[in-house]
Amino acid sequence: MIALLQRVNKASVEVGGETISEIGKGILIFLGIDKKDSKKDVEYLADKVVNLRIFEDNNSKMNLSIKDVGGEIMVVSEFTLAGDCKKGNRPSFDKAMPPEEAEKLYRDFIDSLRSKGIPVKEGVFRSFMHVSLINEGPVTFILNTR
Amino acid sequence: MIALLQRVNKASVEVGGETISEIGKGILIFLGIDKKDSKKDVEYLADKVVNLRIFEDNNSKMNLSIKDVGGEIMVVSEFTLAGDCKKGNRPSFDKAMPPEEAEKLYRDFIDSLRSKGIPVKEGVFRSFMHVSLINEGPVTFILNTR
Numbered sequence: 340m341i342a343l344l345q346r347v348n349k350a351s352v353e354v355g356g357e358t359i360s361e362i363g364k365g366i367l368i369f370l371g372i373d374k375k376d377s378k379k380d381v382e383y384l385a386d387k388v389v390n391l392r393i394f395e396d397n398n399s400k401m402n403l404s405i406k407d408v409g410g411e412i413m414v415v416s417e418f419t420l421a422g423d424c425k426k427g428n429r430p431s432f433d434k435a436m437p438p439e440e441a442e443k444l445y446r447d448f449i450d451s452l453r454s455k456g457i458p459v460k461e462g463v464f465r466s467f468m469h470v471s472l473i474n475e476g477p478v479t480f481i482l483n484t485r
Numbered sequence: 486m487i488a489l490l491q492r493v494n495k496a497s498v499e500v501g502g503e504t505i506s507e508i509g510k511g512i513l514i515f516l517g518i519d520k521k522d523s524k525k526d527v528e529y530l531a532d533k534v535v536n537l538r539i540f541e542d543n544n545s546k547m548n549l550s551i552k553d554v555g556g557e558i559m560v561v562s563e564f565t566l567a568g569d570c571k572k573g574n575r576p577s578f579d580k581a582m583p584p585e586e587a588e589k590l591y592r593d594f595i596d597s598l599r600s601k602g603i604p605v606k607e608g609v610f611r612s613f614m615h616v617s618l619i620n621e622g623p624v625t626f627i628l629n630t631r
Binding site: 369387391422424428470476478 | 487489494515533536537538539547548550561563565566568570574575576613614615616617618619620621622623624625626627628
């Protein structure tokens, strides 16, 4: 399972020209789910995301977690993160979990974050979305359980 | 070397409240450089980026490259991509190449893309930047030469 974290001062999701969810200061997470993933991957990532120190303290040191700064999280499904670009010029998505199964783990991830007291917004699973964001830093991390 | 590709319909970089560069339809690339990287990694990634088919054709199939659609590229340095978050809650940047050496490879990457006929804009190396983008899809790929 891959969580791509972008530290944002705002992010929003638009579907069909309509803004359906938005956050202020926090983390935009694109979530890519692999065929071999399970609840164990969900729990590992949710715990890591909530505690990772990627926000600046008063000395501009990356020292604070999203809990410390009272930030929000936006979770958007992103199967292309499971894409393999090694062979040729057309990405292969063989490793990606089929959407019907992936949606369950996507929802488990959101629920797990919420259970840790973080306000979480989300995109629309399997929809064509425009995701707007301002990456502050920029600060971007790739968390991969494989 | 890690290139994080986000397919965008626009992206811009702001430093100190001033927009210093912007692109329309194309790819925003965050570039993370590892201590072990060399020109070989630069060439592999530049070639892959220019030819990767991640843009939609008239049948909405991901079938066209950035060359095919006449898109632009924005390259922004992002050392946090080389960050290791496996141990504890504070990312380790031991794998990241020191900035003095990394800047050379960052510029080689930009030059290589330009030599392939792609219009390339860039951020400001080692500056605090606000990177705004609209990720269309969303479509996001991680290319890693390690």
